[in-house]
Amino acid sequence: MRDTSDTIVACSSPLGRGAISLIRISGPDLSFLCGELGIKEIKNKEARVKEIPLQDGFKEKCVLTFFKGPNSFTGEDVLEISCHGNPLIVELIIDFFVDSGCRRAGPGEFSLRGFVNEKLSYLEAEAIDDLINSENILQLNASARSLSGKFENKVDELINELIKLRVYLESNIDFSDEEIIEDFDTFKANLNSFNNELDDFIKDSNASKYLIEGAKVIITGPPNVGKSTLMNSLCDENASIVSENSGTTRDIIQRSVKIDNISFLLHDTAGITAFSDDPVEKEGILLAEGLLSDCDLVIEVLDVFTESYVRSYDKPVIKVENKSDLSDKFRKDRIKASFLNGEGVEELKKEMIKKLNLPDMLDQITFSARSRHTKLLKMAKIELALAAKVDSIDALELIAENLRIASDFFGEIKSPYTSDELLGKIFSTFCIGK
Amino acid sequence: MDKFDVIIIGGGHAGVEAAFACARMNKKSCLITNNLDDLGKMSCNPAIGGIGKSHLVKEIDAMGGLMGIAADFGGIHFRVLNSSKGAAVRATRSQSDRILYSNKVKEIINSEHLLTIIDSEVSEVLLSNSKSKGVKLSNGKSIHSKKVILTAGTFLNGKLFTGEEEEEGGRIGDKPSKKLADFLLSLELNSGRLKTGTPPRIKASTVNWSVTKEQPGDSPRPTMSFITTNKIHPQQMSCHITRTNLKTHEIIMEGIEKSPMFTGKIEGLGPRYCPSIEDKIHRFSDKNSHQIFIEPEGLTSKEIYPNGISTSMPKEIQQRMVNSIKGFEHAEITKYGYAVEYDFFDPRGLNHSLETKKIENLYFAGQINGTTGYEEAAAQGLVAGINASLAIDDKAAWIPKREESYIGVLIDDLVTIGTKEPYRMFTSRAEYRLLLREDNADQRLSPIARKLGLLNEERWMSFSKKLEDIEKERTRLQGFKLSLSQINDLNKNANAKRKSSISALEALKRPEITYERLCQKLKIQPERNEIALDVTTNQKYFGYIQRQKKEINKVKKNENALIPEKTDFNQIEGLSNESKQKLSLVKPKTLAHAQRIPGLTPAAISLLLVHIKKKSIQKNNVA
């Protein structure tokens, strides 16, 4: 990891031509640098126009805005420079500051400073990342709201309620000789209403996760039913090899498609069969099975020739029967399709959106959640559901254990620092200058 | 030549446990107390055990300590608290006859030949180069030793308050060791102030027992120690219950402005969990009545201890308040309640071994570290005694782990978090509560104690026998198969949908199936209680135990991330001053330890990590 004691500089707007580019400088040397530019005194949040002398007498007219630490994004003194959106000009300005003793910032370094100086919570740092990577207005809105603390506030609110529930349990255990006011039935009722609230929150979080990260879909079924054909027709290209031979697909093929503003990350997999002797095919089947436990949605494809194929999934499933062009008989509980000529594909797409169980108004999603968040929320939910099942006041210590673990999961949403790799990962996925 | 290996200053519960541990580890040691009568004295309510505390007592016992045995020899009332709840949170509590209790303590330590007991006052610890060399007595004599364990911290610089009266001193009737207190202050250790209170004592013959509710001890009667039976218990007595009423509250409200807690005379923070009666009435003004346990002080004592009305109000108000309570209408007060404010030293100045960071060879144990309670004191005495002895033999300290014992939780909390109020043990302080039952303290600790040389043969044999019997019982139950209908029989409201039969051992995992009913059904002789309890609980908790073990392994990884001894926390770039201070104070040795320091932000932890990494890279590059 890098130093946090020197002054760093980087371009904070996307590289490339545009109307305006933004260069950001943060660190202890700002008053010195301002002196270099001939600025004697600059006030907090004051913007002023200044010419910066660049190479060979070339001067660029810029707008300089100063933010005094600790009331800035990084917690240090920050100077923001708006210049013309020309990559060459941006480079020259950065060179100017590097020559004056600044260092080029590495990926995520501004956010890191903000985080270290306790200007940003972990969740806010994530929201910034989302904001910058937003691709449409829905995403943009959601991550902006998250940044304003909506998601974190809700998590805090739930944590506080959970604490209240735990207080009841712990005081009943540690002070059983005292008379405690609340009774077990009231506790159970409170626990249940907490669980309902959490369910709603998970639903919203899921939706927002789909909005931000997309949904992970696996296409599965027996060999040779047309899974790869479906994959190709959903993403309009020949991503997967199609052949009349059974066991064609072995590796997992990934493609991303957009349906109604939501990204779907499709995974075409090896057909699942119990009768393969081929070690490579077997390996492919194992990979496919592994994916099943880590996806959001399953598309199970059979064809009209499939005799019987019974599997259960713990994820939402869309069932399809392919090759309807070859037979008049088909199962009633499946989408009838012929991927070769595009039949059933539209219906399938609609179903894919429907199965995500999104709230009616996507633009009302108030935060951006990531799969990291929803995973932890769901894990907490499992614990709380177990706790709700215990019906006897005699097992208070077991209920308490479930609630303890649940609150650890909540805590992990807020500060997932259990190892160093995490920190490295987070801040290096930020692009330069954020 | 040092005259002694270890000198223990103070003969309270920490002191005697420390001395006894040193003696068992074959160290020539010397206990110095300024009053021989005070050895093992219960200076407050003579109760041992209770929730969280009984876990400590059983652990001390499993380590071969003396507290459990003395509590059994002195115990005149035994009860299991939380008895309707699961085994992890059940807790044995006893009332002692204070004379019988301290007699047993004296008997035990007097029979240790390596231990010398001296009746004298210590005025200072001898120091050279920030290392302790022994002690100096107030008569001017010096005694040298390799290690010194200081446990004489009861009510350092104590101030007593009753109403508007104020008096220097420790417990009423105790002479405070002023010289030692002054010496300790001269060491300039971080210190703070705490307060606690006591209720007025009442003459037993003036209580109208007939209107109180009797609470007899449990039957069958539990024991505190693993190696005693309840046959050694002396004659038993009952506790009684009465309550405060609106009249009582009125009287208290009248006097509340004169209570030193409210006049601001007392700065120290008192325990939230054990508030004075005026506090309770002030804070829970909607409650019309509070419970009072009337506890016996001993078989021959003429006083009772009204647990629940600790107070420091003026004497006249105490008297009226007491007389307003049912059963106390004509009660005579023998000693008035008072609040006491005293000094303690920030335990974050200690290593996990309880050696002070500032002065080598000097250990602190007991109330001086900010704890309250005999059990907490004794546990620290044990740890200090063991570690002083180990250090003499050049062996690594014994650092009890949080996942292994309440003793571990206690020590780690003290040296990591410190305390703002008198620290008392609760089960909720232990994150691995389900693993740390009072009934399995021996399984958790006795093997360790054996290795350290703390267990005598008798204890080890009895423990080994218990393990064997548990294993036998598990195998026996494994051998019985229960059919579907048999299981449903045992469980009225169940409809098991299993295809095949399961073993009797497996059946115990079900919450509704008790060991007793199972034995009846199988027509087999039940095993003795402690065996049945262990087998049953391990089945009932099975899934939870597996999970806690997993969690422990996860934490262990960070526990293995060592922070180099010489790390200068002030050098860490980007760290806020507050975080630097916290880290420099606690000097965590592992990353996991640092993570437990309250108020350290995730960012601070990450910076710490980065710093260590950077250092280790630099080191590797040089090498």
Ligand SMILES: Nc1nc2c(ncn2[C@@H]2O[C@H](COP(=O)(O)OP(=O)(O)OP(=O)(O)O)[C@@H](O)[C@H]2O)c(=O)[nH]1
């Ligand atoms: N008649 C007809 N043939 C189809 C249809 N869809 C796919 N096929 C054919 O079925 C064969 C198998 O198609 P794939 O898409 O490779 O099947 P797969 O399920 O990916 O097979 P594996 O990867 O081997 O498991 C190919 O010859 C396709 O042309 C359809 O709707 N109608």
Ligand SMILES: [Mg+2]
């Ligand atoms: Mg394929």
